[in-house]
Amino acid sequence: MGRGSESFQKRQREKNKRERAAAKQARRHGKLEVPFEEEVEAPSSNGKSEAELYEDFRLLSEKYQSGGMDEETYEQRRAEIFEQLGLEVH
8 A cells, every 4th residue: 555655656746846847947938926935935745845855855964974874775865855856866
């Protein structure tokens, strides 16, 4: 049953990512009246704002650097946060 939830969450993240990209493009072309600052503070699909997600990443990085987490777990959680932020993971 967990698999279905993961698939839904992935589809939701992808949908949010496409919507943010469309809003960004519309903003660039002057078709959107919402200022960028208001969009940044909008909650993501999991209810956290962009600022909260960046804070989560900072804490995750600190824990990894201090040796409190293995590399595989760090990379997985980092990828999840980046996806929620709409960033590409390399």
